[in-house]
Amino acid sequence: MNAVVLAILVMVTLSLARVSVVFALIAATLVGGLYAGMPVGDIMEAFNDGLGNGATVAISYAVLGAFAVALSRSGITQLLSQRAIARLRLDEGIPHRQTIVFTVLGILLAAAVSSQNLIPVHIAFIPVLVPPLLKLMNHLELDRRAVACVITFGITAPYMLLPVGFGSIFLHDILLTNLNEAGESLGLSVTPGMVPMAMIVPIGGMALGLIVAVLVSYRGKRRYEDRDLAHGDETPAEAAQHLRPWQMGVLAIALVGTVAVQLLSGSMVLGGIFGFALLSVSGVFHWHEQDDIFTEGMRMMALVGFIMISAAGFASVMQASGEVETLVASSTEMIGDNKGLAALIMLLVGLFITMGIGSSFSTIPIIASLYVPLALNFGFSPMATIALVGTAAALGDAGSPASDSTLGPTAGLNADGQHDHIWDSVVPTFLHYNVPLIAFGWVAAMVL
Numbered sequence: 001m002n003a004v005v006l007a008i009l010v011m012v013t014l015s016l017a018r019v020s021v022v023f024a025l026i027a028a029t030l031v032g033g034l035y036a037g038m039p040v041g042d043i044m045e046a047f048n049d050g051l052g053n054g055a056t057v058a059i060s061y062a063v064l065g066a067f068a069v070a071l072s073r074s075g076i077t078q079l080l081s082q083r084a085i086a087r088l089r090l091d092e093g094i095p096h097r098q099t100i101v102f103t104v105l106g107i108l109l110a111a112a113v114s115s116q117n118l119i120p121v122h123i124a125f126i127p128v129l130v131p132p133l134l135k136l137m138n139h140l141e142l143d144r145r146a147v148a149c150v151i152t153f154g155i156t157a158p159y160m161l162l163p164v165g166f167g168s169i170f171l172h173d174i175l176l177t178n179l180n181e182a183g184e185s186l187g188l189s190v191t192p193g194m195v196p197m198a199m200i201v202p203i204g205g206m207a208l209g210l211i212v213a214v215l216v217s218y219r220g221k222r223r224y225e226d227r228d229l230a231h232g233d234e235t236p237a238e239a240a241q242h243l244r245p246w247q248m249g250v251l252a253i254a255l256v257g258t259v260a261v262q263l264l265s266g267s268m269v270l271g272g273i274f275g276f277a278l279l280s281v282s283g284v285f286h287w288h289e290q291d292d293i294f295t296e297g298m299r300m301m302a303l304v305g306f307i308m309i310s311a312a313g314f315a316s317v318m319q320a321s322g323e324v325e326t327l328v329a330s331s332t333e334m335i336g337d338n339k340g341l342a343a344l345i346m347l348l349v350g351l352f353i354t355m356g357i358g359s360s361f362s363t364i365p366i367i368a369s370l371y372v373p374l375a376l377n378f379g380f381s382p383m384a385t386i387a388l389v390g391t392a393a394a395l396g397d398a399g400s401p402a403s404d405s406t407l408g409p410t411a412g413l414n415a416d417g418q419h420d421h422i423w424d425s426v427v428p429t430f431l432h433y434n435v436p437l438i439a440f441g442w443v444a445a446m447v448l
Helices: 003-016 021-035 040-074 076-087 097-117 122-140 144-161 166-186 194-198 200-217 236-241 245-265 268-282 287-321 323-335 339-357 360-377 382-399 404-413 421-447
Strands: none
Touching (some): 003 339, 040 122, 040 245, 040 287, 097 144, 097 166, 122 144, 144 166, 144 200, 144 382, 144 404, 194 200, 194 382, 245 268, 268 287, 287 323, 287 404, 323 339, 323 360, 339 382, 339 421, 360 382, 382 404
């Protein structure tokens, strides 16, 4: 068995057994590295070298978590939830439940799409927008697995299809550039217009998965408890009772300012710090509570950060082992001259490569350098080659335990401790997105 395959199987098995994903990643790193014949010292050196790649993102999400908890502690989220529940008469029964549910899901989908293409803040909006909606979702008895699927679709599919915002970076700066670099000596030339066209079919598979998740798999009701998201000298409900109009204005400025500072500076850390500082001086919570609130917010997002840091170390060890190239080479020996089998094997191998890394942006250079010569050798067209490489990379984002596309929804939906990362985010998104991605990616490779 290839070391990469073994490592991914170890990680997935431990994660499904409810072992911490951080522990699962570290254990998988050791198992994969040792199986590949690397000394323990080399494994740890490669692992430590890779940790820094995830540190910036980790501290960014931790600061945003602090800002989100500060918003909750101000009482504004409690106030908005209570008004929404009262106006919709959710405590008296839900005569138009489906309409309200689809409206909430539509708002979250629009916010997620906008975070990739219109206002490129990626998952930074989740810890700010989602926790305030949890009480409303509870009264709707909305299955949070459906919400996780909606958000994951919104933060993955758009940048794989629309060349705007993060989509421009993924499709043009990364996918297009690496395809042309890998295929230059082989006569492959890909134009910008070809890339989104080649990704339409695979993304169509994800759209089908979204429809099934919302209308079939998680359409039923699921009960959750109403829990306070932040604690201090007062509960959020008590804080909401004496929230002044001018303080609400400061809260609005803090929200807009956080996004503006992030976009202008390119730093989520500065954006989160700006928002938290503004709330601190506004008096919406007592000055001596700052440290506790900041710590509670960082704790809320700490799991996301540590998983992403561990995933960066895992990826570093797998690349240092040389087993990624060996996996691709051994797979080609199984294929023979069967073009259909070649497309399927390439997508499945891509799934194993990207599951541990959890980022399509990071895996494109690896996938393209290995897959472009292989695809051209089997006679795939340029459009089919784009679909194979793009889909193989996307598999890591859509349903990996280490992907920010699953970690982000979990961070928001688990703010009250009632949403499991593996069984409520990863497994639903894997079944509804990764499986269709493989199927529709294979179709795209065969027909384009």
